[in-house]
Amino acid sequence: MSRKRLQKSADAPATVRTVAALAGVSIASASRVLNGIGGSTETVRRVREAAARVGYVPNAIARSLQARRTGLLALAVADIGNPVYVEMMRAIEEVAKRADYQLLVHATGADPEGETALLEGLARRYVDGMILSPLRIGDGHLTALGRSPVPVTVVGQLPDDAPFDNVRADSHGGVLLAIEHLADTGRKRIAFVNGAPDTLPGAARMTAYRAALTAVGLPYEEELVEIGDFQYAQGRAAAARLLARARPDAIFCANDLIAAGALHELLAGGLRVPQDVALVGMDDTALAEMSFPQISSVSLGAAERGRLAADLMLSRLENPQLAPRRETVAPTLTVRASSEVTL
């Protein structure tokens, strides 16, 4: 259509809403097409035809730029190298892609100030929404969440009264699965190698470990607890410290990276796994399966949490008036060679 026609119809300005209604697509889809970000062939065709019919003009593009439907979702995770986040990221990407959203990934390095800055950056509306998985949640996060002009879904432990969409893992139930399994196979001295206890996962797993011991009728012994971080090297060093002073018959580790480090120390020390010491990790990543012996591990459903977070985000983008929702994903335990012998 000619430039002249475009300018003529601009007197009765057509909005993206008009175009979307005429094309029979959502406002988000129409906006993505009009912003040149994409859509299915059929959507693009219908939106362009509708835009042509109502004389949607560049000024309207500028208007829609202010409304800023970007077709982008951000995912902010502590560490894009962590297999848990990779799983979560893949699941989110899959859901987002089906809804024609592109995923923009931020690695925050678990820095609370960086995370808060990211949330504050949402004021620029460079994305339509953000899925945030922080290791710690502080007051800074909550304030920034409250100010965000675009929806944020938090994957992690938000305070119960925080009015934001929230997907949680049940790490308490997951730890209980591991400890019950070890107790069921006759283990009496179940050690625990934790990550940093001042992180949400670290604090939750510590509390859960003590509660689980009580649940299975075993005493809590301080010498059986060691702390590293959630990485391999520190986990391995923590396991070395533990084994230098105590002789557990099982080790439960707060994630699979720590478990791989503990396995290394056990085997290097001439201990047989699982005959001498059984081993259970957490997160059930590919690493658990790729170790020898393969490591039993509790899954907190990272992929499922990602899928749910993306679903919550998409529903909210469709209907911003929804009440905040919270979903909790149930843990599962996969028993492998590292713990399958009963004493």
Place this chain on the structure above:
Amino acid sequence: MSRKRLQKSADAPATVRTVAALAGVSIASASRVLNGIGGSTETVRRVREAAARVGYVPNAIARSLQARRTGLLALAVADIGNPVYVEMMRAIEEVAKRADYQLLVHATGADPEGETALLEGLARRYVDGMILSPLRIGDGHLTALGRSPVPVTVVGQLPDDAPFDNVRADSHGGVLLAIEHLADTGRKRIAFVNGAPDTLPGAARMTAYRAALTAVGLPYEEELVEIGDFQYAQGRAAAARLLARARPDAIFCANDLIAAGALHELLAGGLRVPQDVALVGMDDTALAEMSFPQISSVSLGAAERGRLAADLMLSRLENPQLAPRRETVAPTLTVRASSEVTL
């Protein structure tokens, strides 16, 4: 400043170039600020002041939308879960972030049609440039690369005469490092477990393995070669087939996932690593270090390739007239417990 003032100055239209010059920042930076995508506090301040002074108006925003500086770079890799790509992604993200670009990550699933579609999608200019790391490069890729209106940097083996920025690994040199090391430690029957030989890495590593054997004066024996894919499970199955029919004194694997699978089969079969069979992997990922025994591995410099690709992209965005450049990253070998015994 008032709406009135804006409209008055619009008669002498100010472009993003005018604003950038007045603010003393690059056009890309000015564009990002004007599009609400971001910039440092100082940049934002200067650009906004300059925009106000020259009376940069929403029509100009629409114009800049046509010029489409998005402040986004895309990274398309076969598999965001592969540790090699994670390393590359981290390095690219770091460089991009310093230049104030956000990274948008696509997982292509190594599907050549999907990759071609992504390249064709660049016609929509939803990003300022793309870094693509395909497993195979076909004619479809080259045609789509030639048509792209935004720069694409390819990490991988482009044909020598392809006029695109290209960062290559030296897998040939990397394989030679591994085979020389194994030969130096007295190994005579060095097996090879490859990934899919119809991929660029698979084909290159196969050719390099034969050439390296010749270089160290060892014969090529067909029974010492097995093929899986580049994943753990298939690599492990391939190693099992190999060990069922032959008795190598060393196994070189085309990546660390395959090497972890081979290690599993060796240990499960009661073979000692490295006393009976030495093992060397490729890519030098965290997995090599997290295995027990730790696996020697050749690095093809994934992080360095990512950094270089991002650097090439940023230079080209600054100066689109540059001649196509090609960089090759040198391989390195890290010797660990899995091959440190000399026969």
